[in-house]
Amino acid sequence: MASILCFGDSITQGYVDLEGGWTQRLRRRLDQEATVPFGDTTFPAHAVFNLGVSGDTAEGLAARLEQELAPRQLGNQTIVVIAIGVNETAFDPRTGRPSHDPGRFAATLAGLVATARRHTERVLLVGLLPCDEARMQPPPWSEDGGEHYANDRIGQFNQAVRRVAADSGAALADCFEEALAGDHTALLHDGLHPNAAGHQLLADRVGERLQAWL
Numbered sequence: 001m002a003s004i005l006c007f008g009d010s011i012t013q014g015y016v017d018l019e020g021g022w023t024q025r026l027r028r029r030l031d032q033e034a035t036v037p038f039g040d041t042t043f044p045a046h047a048v049f050n051l052g053v054s055g056d057t058a059e060g061l062a063a064r065l066e067q068e069l070a071p072r073q074l075g076n077q078t079i080v081v082i083a084i085g086v087n088e089t090a091f092d093p094r095t096g097r098p099s100h101d102p103g104r105f106a107a108t109l110a111g112l113v114a115t116a117r118r119h120t121e122r123v124l125l126v127g128l129l130p131c132d133e134a135r136m137q138p139p140p141w142s143e144d145g146g147e148h149y150a151n152d153r154i155g156q157f158n159q160a161v162r163r164v165a166a167d168s169g170a171a172l173a174d175c176f177e178e179a180l181a182g183d184h185t186a187l188l189h190d191g192l193h194p195n196a197a198g199h200q201l202l203a204d205r206v207g208e209r210l211q212a213w214l
Contacts, residue, residue, distance in 0.1 A: 002046045002214060003073050004030075007061055007112075008083035008126070012052025016189045017199050023050040025203035026210075034214070046214065047072075057100070058084050058108040065115050073119065079213055080116040081206060083126035084109070085157045086192065092146040093137070098153070106160040113168045122213050125165045126206060127174030128158045129198060130184045135191030149192060151180070171212075173205040 006012055006023045014021020027048035034045035049072050053060070061084055069080065088100035109125070116123045136149035158176045165172035179187055179201070187198035194202065 002077045002079055004046060004048045004079045004081060004210070005069060005072055006048065006050055006052065006081045006083065007065065007068070008052040008081075009056040009087055010052065010054035011086065011129075011193060011202075012083045013050065013054055014052070014199070015054055016193050017196060019196065019199070020050070021052075022194070022199040022202035022206065023048060023052065025200060026207055029203065029207055030214070052083075055087060056084065057087050058105055058112060062108055062112055062115070065112055066118075069116065069119055077122065077213070078120040079122040079124065079210065080120060081124045081126060081210075082109070082112055082116070083202075084112075085161060086128050086149075086154065089128070089149060089154045089157050090147045091150070091153060093148050094146060102156045102160045105157060106164050109161065109164045110168060113164065113170050122171075123168075124171040124173060124206065124209055125161050126202065127161050127172065127176050128154050129187065129194060129202070130154055130176060130180050132185040132188050132191035135188075139192060140190065171209050173202075173209045175201055175205050 012023060014024060019025060030046050030048060051068055085105060088105050091098040113123050130151045131149045131154060133150055138145045138148050162172060162174060187194055187201060189195040
């Protein structure tokens with residue numbers, strides 16, 4: 001039995017998705033693929049935990065990762081999935097100053113991998129999805145217009161995720177370029193958060209990477 005701990009922000013949480021986002025889709029897929037006998041019935045072979053928090057950043061996750069990880073290791077192997085970063089990509093066009101720096105983000109993400117490695121060698125990083133720039137400059141929830149998103153900046157943070165995965169030896173599920181190559185706006189509910197198709201894409205790519213461990 002594996003405990004699959006999915007850490008992240010509102011996208012991991014499944015915000016605006018009626019089916020619970022990519023983590024719930026992943027859980028449903030694994031529940032259908034593998035069960036174990038228990039008396040006269042069966043139970044899912046793996047436990048999937050949705051530990052996404054809306055608005056979270058890598059620094060926010062660093063403050064809670066150890067506390068949330070330790071009590072949720074139920075089986076004989078633990079897998080930590082980290083999907084974080086889109087909230088760091090916002091910038092204020094009036095000042096030209098970003099809210100976060102890709103280099104600092106990468107350093108914090110590397111620290112998250114190191115923390116997870118104290119519990120398991122099985123760590124998977126998830127890349128970012130591109131946004132619909134026409135709807136994100138500014139997004140509808142920006143009260144003063146000072147919060148914008150752009151794909152060149154999201155791409156910088158996605159490259160940081162890729163570098164950390166390569167340097168640390170963590171597994172990587174990345175569909176940024178794949179999404180951009182098609183109609184990526186069709187994967188988005190509000191221009192930033194995935195819709196059902198976007199969450200299914202993430203669930204598929206994460207599930208593919210997990211197969212080697214399951």
